[in-house]
Amino acid sequence: MNISKKDALEWFEFLSTVPGNKEEVCEEYKDVIESILRQIDLSMRNHHKNLQSKVTKMDTLKGRTFFVGDKNKFPKGCVSCLFGDGLGGVRKTNKCNLKCKFCYYHDNIDNQEAVPDQMWEIGDTLYYEEDIDFLLDVQKKPSGIAYVYLEPFLEIEKYFTVIEKFKNAGVYQHMYTNGTLGTEEDLKRLGEAGLNEIRFNLGASNCSDKVIEFMRLAKKYIPMVGIETPMTPEFFKSFMEKKDLILSTGLDFINCAELHFGEDNLNNYQGEVMYISRRGYISPVWSREITLELMRMASEENWPIVVHDCSNHTKYSRELNKNSKQNHQFGFHTYYSEFDRILFHLFIPFLQDDRYPFVIEEELSEKYKLENCKDDILELCEEEEEEIYEGFYDYQEEEENI
Template structure:
């Protein structure tokens, strides 16, 4: 998988950013494809693409002509029928809407329906939060009537820029990697249960922290790295241990099992 961060001065990088110092232009694509092995897929990430969507068309067309699957992320607020049609004509395979970014805006819901006219695979990918969960089900009928193909329920993982917004929430760390509020995965499972019970005609994907861990292993395997190699890592330079105090102090939260603290580290034994 290759991530393209900006088509105007297209920076193509591998998942571990090993090519982070290499800057490529649209004119270099033919050269890259003639020399290197084709990527299995390309994702357009980081920036809101519809701010300058016209710069994406020729890049998408080149990779489409090479038979490479491409998907693009957007919050959908700037998309129009004209630009969606142009993306479809360029050969974009998949469009993923960050519907939570607009709080399930009615305008964006209508745009999703329009996108389905021109792009083969259209869906939602957004972090699972209580706000998104509530708003989605308030507008569920309108969203499902767009005939979208999938919903990717991403487990909300935090970084230094947003973790303070969730101060006091019960959090956990997965495999010394992503840090998340425990309710994000719980809401995803509840969401999926409702989808099954109501027989929604689409795919709902559980994009949990464990899924991201498995994805990292898959990347490593596809790139021929050593067994167990992965780009899955923590978003913090050092683990912010203090964010786990609320869950440790929560008498209502029951751990599946607990390990006894070693001598000298038990309550009352530590002296600061």
Template sequence: MKISKKDALEWFEYLSSLSGDKTEVYKRFSPVIESTIRQIELSVNKKHEDMKNEISDLKTLKGRTYFVGDQQNFPKGCVSCLFGDGLGGIRKTHKCNLLCKFCYYHDNIDNQESIPDGMWEIGETLFYEDDIDLLLSIQKKPSGIAYVYLEPFLEIEKYYGIIKKLSDAGIYQHMYTNGSLCTRENLKKLGEAGLNELRFNLGAVKCSDQVIEYMAMAKEYIPMVGIETPMTPEFYEAFQEKKDKILKTGIDFMNCAELHFGEDNINNYVGERMYVARRGYISPLWSREITLKLMKQACDENWGMVVHDCSNHTKYSRELNKNSKQGQPFGATTYVSEFDRFLPHLFLATLEDENFKFIEEEELPEELKLENCQEEIEFLVVEEEDEMYDGFFDDEDEEDNE
């Protein structure tokens, strides 16, 4: 079924107006919802393909991701993620010195569970640093690991020892930072400990001149240095203003992350045009479009660094690869939505946009036309609301009410 944009808008406006638990409504009319989401995605995919066709030197890593530039500068942490054991994260620092609009922890950043002193979270298990030798002697070492969650430079002195242990074991290591707490001293110590790759979230600091200088400094000590940041209009504007200075740092790559939403950052973006990629991540339409614009610009202007399309497609490939390496059944994936419920109002801006067109449309069958379904929907909603009160009082409360 290829629902028309007009019918899709009418349905989603109506679904957004309903109150209470609408689980049964969504289940009963899932063909309408699924068709709408798919129609939006098809249109978005067509726009992306048209933009990719305008990039003169677009390259791919076996179809798993896209990039432009010299493949020698492609981030090896991403190679590990897409072809190795997946994205193995080591967690230590549960705080950040900044609060970014796009942060996946935004609404709960002050409530993140801490890692006990002297311990590290690896594979959802807590280890003492002294346990690392034992772990490496028993389990197969990963192709690579990443230091994630949240800003490691808040306590960077705690990282040198574990980086040295894993470096001696021959494990490729990369780290994420917003860069605002870097110094020549801590960058040098990271390089001496054996960190292979450092990624700066330049969008978090609005392309700060100081952090750009730290990127150049990091290149003196760490083999691979690059940018990894969600693509937002704010970043695009700031990057264009500082482009020449950024390119002069000699960094190797820029990972253009397609921003996606979860429970803790969605409130900052309600009202933006959105789509769902492969029934999983929800993203704003402009995010990957910014990536593709930058990739074209990099080709046209010969930037000299890799620009990598870290898109929802790439993350989908990442999850397929990870599951295959973990012995999951053929086709198994953990690429899913960050939300445990459907939120029709998130897609109203897309459907209301007169310039956003569906590629092909069909008339709805009579049994799925909104005017023929409203009575049934109202019944389902009322029924659900009644069920919400079943068992609300326990036996003692019922006796008191009698």
């Protein structure tokens, strides 16, 4: 079924106004709803291919991701992610000194569960620091790990001995930071401990001069230095104002992360034109557009760095690679939506936008024309609400009996 954009808009506008839980509606009308989501995805895939065609010197890592620039400067942490054992997160610091609009933890950033003193979270499991040597001896060593969640420089002194342990085991290590904290001495100690790569979320500070200079310092002590930040219009504007200064720091790469939404940052972007990729991540259309524009400029102007398209496609590739290493059946993947329900209203701006046409459109059969389905949909929603209330009253009776 290749539903037209006009019919898709009518369907999602109606479904977004229907009250109650829509679980049965989604099951009963799965074909038409899935067709709309697929048409949105196909429309953006076509749009991205058109933008990519304007990027000269486009390179790829076996189709898993795209970049421009010197392949030797491509971040090895990403190679580990896409070809090795996946992104192995090592967690310690549950707080941040900033609160960014795009942060995946935004609405709950002050409520993140702490990692207990003298312990580290590795593989969703807590370990004492003294256990790490034993863990590395017993289990197969990962190709690489990343220090993530949230701002490590709030307690950077806790990281040095752990980094040294992984260095001695021959594990490639990279770290994320917003770069607003820390000293040259911290960078020096990180390099001496064995950190291979550091990534600055330059968008978090709106490309502040202080962070740009901290990046320059980092290159003195840490082999690979780069930027990894969600692509937003605010970042693009500030980056262009300081482009020459940023490129002069000696950094190796920019990972242009395609912003995607979860429960904790979605509210900051209501009303934006969004799409859904492979029935998984939901992103604003402008995020990857900015990436591909930066890649076009980098290629034409011969920037001395790699500009990496860390897109939803790349994250999909990451999940396929990770699952292939875990002995799952052929075709299994874990690239899922951040939401357990379809948020119909999110896609109305996309369906109203003439810049993103559907590639192929066909007329709906009588069975799926909205005017023939409205009464049934409303009836299904009423039945669901009755079931919810009946369950509630049964629960109340049980409580009273107790």
